[in-house]
Each structure stands twice: as structure tokens, then as C-alpha cells.
Amino acid sequence: MSTIFSKIINREIPADIVYEDDLVTAFRDINPQASTHILIVPNKEIPTVNDVSAEDEQRLGRLFVVAKKIAEQEGIAENGYRLLINCGKHANQEVFHLHMHILGGRPLGPILSRP
Ligand code: AMP
Numbered sequence: 001m002s003t004i005f006s007k008i009i010n011r012e013i014p015a016d017i018v019y020e021d022d023l024v025t026a027f028r029d030i031n032p033q034a035s036t037h038i039l040i041v042p043n044k045e046i047p048t049v050n051d052v053s054a055e056d057e058q059r060l061g062r063l064f065v066v067a068k069k070i071a072e073q074e075g076i077a078e079n080g081y082r083l084l085i086n087c088g089k090h091a092n093q094e095v096f097h098l099h100m101h102i103l104g105g106r107p108l109g110p111i112l113s114r115p
Helices: 004-009 054-074
Strands: 017-020 024-028 036-042 081-084 100-104
Touching (some): 004 024, 017 054, 054 081, 054 100
Antiparallel strands (some): 024 036
16 A cells, blocks of 8 residues: 555645655645755655665665755755654654655754653
8 A cells, every 4th residue: 555655756646746856756744843844755665764775775865965955945054954754653753654854944942842
């Protein structure tokens, strides 16, 4: 069964796609947590970081190359931004198709809220 992100990549459901190439696709998060909130997703379905293999090195490296490009396009490169990948239950991962969040456009505060 394909993930909701595969459906976006395959144009089966709509999304605001900002970038795509042979290895990754990037689109705006449907529930943005900052003025810039974009997800970069490998076109191959990898459920979590726990499922990554050496064969994925090139596509996962591409996430960073595209993150840098998008940060420049969005005008957030100079002030900085956060790249985030959730893995599994304790990280509250919701969509089991590995993805990198790019968050920026305001000061984001500490990485974790204090208990
Ligand atoms: P995570 O908790 O890291 O799995 O994050 C999943 C993210 O996917 C959340 O920020 C959701 O708002 C986002 N999301 C879920 N469905 C869609 C969708 N159809 N289009 C864009 N973003 C989505």
C-alpha cells in the first residue's frame, strides 16, 4: 500500500510541490508550524530511519542538497532554519515515509520543549 507521500509524488492527490527530481520531491506541509514549513521526501518509500540501507546514501544525501536550495529560494538561508527527521513512536512520527522537515522564517526556540 502506498503512503500518502507516494500519492503526492505520483500526483494522485494534490500538494504544493516546490521541487522534484529523480530522487526526491519537496512540498509544503499541510499544517505549517512556521512561515516556511516544507517536507523533502525520497521518491522511494523508506518507512523510517531504521529502514535506511547503504543503497540509500545518494537519495538521502540529496535531501540536504535540496534543503540548502529550498532555504535559499525561501529566503531563510541567512537567518537560519531547522532540519528535522522524526523516527518512530517517541518522536511522534505520523507518516511512515521518511521525510525531512525544513522549518524557518522565525526564531524557532530550543529543539525540545522542557517537560
Ligand atoms: P511527521 O510527524 O514527521 O511524520 O510529520 C508528518 C507531517 O506531514 C506533518 O507535519 C503533517 O502536517 C504533514 N502532512 C500530512 N499529510 C500531508 C499532506 N497531505 N500534505 C502535506 N503535508 C502533510
